[in-house]
Amino acid sequence: MLIKKRRPSDVLPSEITPESIYRDRRRFLKTSALAAAGTILAPEFVTAKPMEALESLDGLADSPFSTDETLTGYEEITTYNNFYEFGTGKEDPASLAPGRLEHRPWTITVSGEAENTGEFAIDDFLSGLTLEERIYRLRCVEAWSMVIPWAGVSLASVIQRAAPTSKAKYVRFDTLYDPKVMPAQASRGFSFLASIDWPYREGLRIDEAVHPLSFLATGLYGKEMPSQNGAPIRLVVPWKYGFKSVKSIVRIHFQETQPETTWAQLAPSEYGFYANVNPEVNHPRWSQAEERRIGELFKRDTLMFNGYAEEVAPLYAGMDLRAQY
Amino acid sequence: MLTWLPMLRVGVFILCAVPAALLSERLLTGGLGANPVEALLHGTGSWGLRLLLVTLAITPLRHITGANWLVRLRRQIGLWAFAYAAAHFLIFIVFEHRAVLSSIVEDIIARPYILIGTSAFLLLMPLAITSTKGWIRRLGKRWQRLHWLIYPAAVLGVVHFFMLIRANRWTEPLIYAAVLVLLLGFRVLRRWRVG
Numbered sequence: 001m002l003i004k005k006r007r008p009s010d011v012l013p014s015e016i017t018p019e020s021i022y023r024d025r026r027r028f029l030k031t032s033a034l035a036a037a038g039t040i041l042a043p044e045f046v047t048a049k050p051m052e053a054l055e056s057l058d059g060l061a062d063s064p065f066s067t068d069e070t071l072t073g074y075e076e077i078t079t080y081n082n083f084y085e086f087g088t089g090k091e092d093p094a095s096l097a098p099g100r101l102e103h104r105p106w107t108i109t110v111s112g113e114a115e116n117t118g119e120f121a122i123d124d125f126l127s128g129l130t131l132e133e134r135i136y137r138l139r140c141v142e143a144w145s146m147v148i149p150w151a152g153v154s155l156a157s158v159i160q161r162a163a164p165t166s167k168a169k170y171v172r173f174d175t176l177y178d179p180k181v182m183p184a185q186a187s188r189g190f191s192f193l194a195s196i197d198w199p200y201r202e203g204l205r206i207d208e209a210v211h212p213l214s215f216l217a218t219g220l221y222g223k224e225m226p227s228q229n230g231a232p233i234r235l236v237v238p239w240k241y242g243f244k245s246v247k248s249i250v251r252i253h254f255q256e257t258q259p260e261t262t263w264a265q266l267a268p269s270e271y272g273f274y275a276n277v278n279p280e281v282n283h284p285r286w287s288q289a290e291e292r293r294i295g296e297l298f299k300r301d302t303l304m305f306n307g308y309a310e311e312v313a314p315l316y317a318g319m320d321l322r323a324q325y
Numbered sequence: 326m327l328t329w330l331p332m333l334r335v336g337v338f339i340l341c342a343v344p345a346a347l348l349s350e351r352l353l354t355g356g357l358g359a360n361p362v363e364a365l366l367h368g369t370g371s372w373g374l375r376l377l378l379v380t381l382a383i384t385p386l387r388h389i390t391g392a393n394w395l396v397r398l399r400r401q402i403g404l405w406a407f408a409y410a411a412a413h414f415l416i417f418i419v420f421e422h423r424a425v426l427s428s429i430v431e432d433i434i435a436r437p438y439i440l441i442g443t444s445a446f447l448l449l450m451p452l453a454i455t456s457t458k459g460w461i462r463r464l465g466k467r468w469q470r471l472h473w474l475i476y477p478a479a480v481l482g483v484v485h486f487f488m489l490i491r492a493n494r495w496t497e498p499l500i501y502a503a504v505l506v507l508l509l510g511f512r513v514l515r516r517w518r519v520g
Contacts, residue, residue, distance in 0.1 A: 080359030088492040091358065142491075144360060192493030285436065285489070294359045298423055 052098040054224040057131060057151050065213055066135035067307075072146035074221050076294050081228045082140065083247055084193060085175065085182035085200065093228035100181050101227040101248065108233070112172075112254035115163035122232055126218065129153040133222070134215055134236070139277045139306045141241035143299075145291045150236055151219035156210040158252070164206065168254035171209045172261075173235055173246045175200040196262065202235065202246035203259035203273070205315075213238055213311055216249075239308040241275045272325040276316070277306035281325050327394055337398050341405040344372045345412075362420045369416060371497070373409035374482050377449075378504050380406055381479060385511040400456050403475075407453040410482075414446045438488035445481035448474045479505055 083093035086100075106122040131151060139145045159171070177199035179186035187193035208214065215236040218225055225231040230247025237244050243263050253259075263271035270284055279289045279302040290299040305312050316324075348368045351357045357364040380403040387395045422428040433439050452472055454460070461468050483505055486498045 076359035084492070088494060090360075144363075195493070282435070285438070287432065287435070292360065292362065297362060297420055299421065 052226055054219075054226060056223055057219045060131055060133040060151050060222065063132050063134045065311075066133065066149075067137060067147060068135070069137070069147045070295075071135070071149055072294050077146060077148055077220060078226050078228055080294060082142075082242065083228060083230065084196065085184050085198075085248075086228070087184055088193065096183065097227035097231075099227075101176075101231060102181075103224070103227070103232040106232050106250075108249065109251045110162050110253075111251065113165045113168035113256060114254045115165065116161060125158075126153060126233075129157050131218075134217075136213075136215070136236060136238040137306050138236075138238065138242055138245075139291060139302065141243055141271065141275070141283065141288075143286060143288065143291045143302075144294055145302075145306075146294050149221055150215060150217040151222065152215050152217035152233075152236070154212065155214035155216050155235070156212060158216055159206075159210055162252065162254070164254045167256045169206055169256050170203055170254070170259055171206060172201060172203040172251075172253040172255060172259040173249050174251040174253070175246055176248045176250045195266070197265065199250075200246060200262045201259060202244050202261050204237065204244075205258075206254075207315060208237070208312075211312060211315065213308060239277060239305040239312045241271075241277060243271065244275050274316075274321075274324050276312075276321065276325075277302060277304070278321055278325070279304060281322055327397075330394060330397060334398065334401060337401055341376065341402065344368065344409070362416065366413060366416050366420075369409050369413040370486070373406055373413055374479075374486060374501055376402055376406035376409060377475070377479050377482060378501060378508065381475065381505070381508045385508060388511075388515065404453060404456060407449050410446050410449055414443070438485055441481050441488065442485035445478045445485060448478040448481070452478075476509065 079094045080090045081093040082090070083097065086093040086096040104122070107119050108122055108125050109119050110117050131153060133149055133151050135147060135149045137145060138148050164171070176182070177185060184193040184196075185198045204214070215238075216233055217230075217236045218233050220226070220229060225234065230245075230249075233249050234247040235245045235249065258273060261273055263275075264273050277288075282288050288302055291302045292299050303309070348357075348365060352361055352365065355361075380399060383395050383399045383402070387393055418424055418429060422432065433443055452474060455464060455468065455471060464471065483498060483501050486501065487495075490498060
């Protein structure tokens with residue numbers, strides 16, 4: 001059982017600024033600063049992003065796994081994304097994905113070493129499962145982090161339904177492959193994007209996948225998932241670097257051998273299969289000891305397993321985390 | 326002579342200040358996005374490098390066009406390049422390392438691209454200090470020899486940029502490298518032909 005201990009440094013839920021007030025404050029700061037700057041400099045017009053109509057998700061159950069740290073703003077979460085299918089720039093997904101990525105109809109294929117394989121329409125796939133809110137820390141391998149209120153279902157509940165066989169030692173997740181929707185998948189020539197063997201693939205050991213923290217998210221901030229964050233359904237594994245949390249999933253495949261995963265394939269010396277957040281094992285080119293929480297100026301210490309050590313450390317008992325990074 | 330030179334200098338000043346002004350404006354209005362520190366770090370670094378290349382372009386341009394007055398803009402542009410590089414270095418020290426010396430030293434030792442970037446900046450420092458008329462007079466012939474340091478500084482700056490590239494976004498550093506090769510090549514060829 002998980003008993004939450006409140007540390008003195010923890011922020012009380014009542015101290016968290018609601019998103020609406022938070023955004024109004026930002027808008028006020030923006031407009032007033034713009035007005036001031038506009039008298040000196042020609043105002044710079046930011047092109048309006050195509051807004052997606054995202055429905056609210058009602059009746060989300062609370063989770064004991066949620067952190068009470070200050071939430072990262074909705075705007076930051078939805079404009080600072082790594083979703084290379086839409087380009088390598090952080091703003092590319094927000095400017096390209098909405099409108100291109102259709103959230104319905106969406107089919108998820110369950111395949112491999114499981115009893116209940118087949119193709120499922122996403123709404124059938126999710127029906128009957130408890131929709132929860134989980135406020136998780138997200139730590140990117142690039143040394144920045146966010147606190148995100150996800151909505152979705154526990155991965156364990158999905159896996160239970162698929163009924164994997166005893167041969168299912170690993171589970172693999174594939175992102176949609178559709179170059180008409182995802183322009184980077186059509187890249188040719190010498191570009192980095194052309195060197196990626198699309199679709200994007202990620203995977204977990206089966207015991208990691210059924211861990212209660214592993215989550216399939218279908219929304220954030222109490223609304224449906226924005227396209228740029230991996231609509232309509234994405235993985236969230238909060239103790240691993242963000243690239244493990246594969247977006248826009250179309251296939252869940254159970255297999256006996258460790259899957260070939262995209263980043264581990266591209267740069268095996270820099271990104272491993274496990275990719276557990278670990279402040280003691282640096283990326284070959286930069287430190288993982290600290291991270292910049294989006295919205296903060298100074299860096300903060302990175303926590304072992306992104307602060308989820310109590311829950312997940314037993315999964316890796318006896319493993320050399322320097323070798324199995 | 327050259328009555329319009331002061332005007333031109335003011336123009337160059339304004340032009341070189343534009344990136345700083347735009348970066349500040351975006352910082353105040355939230356236009357730098359979700360990670361403003363990273364955006365500032367990249368912005369100041371890029372402009373430092375670009376203006377360093379502009380500084381190095383003055384001499385070849387002067388030789389090609391015969392417009393000798395160009396040299397009288399060089400100090401200002403060089404100092405702007407230094408200012409952007411200094412801002413870049415300062416942001417690195419304060420926001421990446423909370424100005425903790427041990428943390429900075431550790432990073433420099435552990436990561437070659439940080440070492441190379443720091444070296445480039447340290448090489449530019451004496452050039453900025455000795456850019457005054459007084460120092461030029463005092464150093465005489467040695468001044469020119471000292472200011473030859475701009476070449477290794479520019480090379481290290483471009484190498485620094487190359488080493489931190491992720492996701493193979495080579496276009497920008499490749500452009501800088503090509504310009505640098507062109508500018509240095511011009512000097513080598515000229516020296517060789519003049520004999």
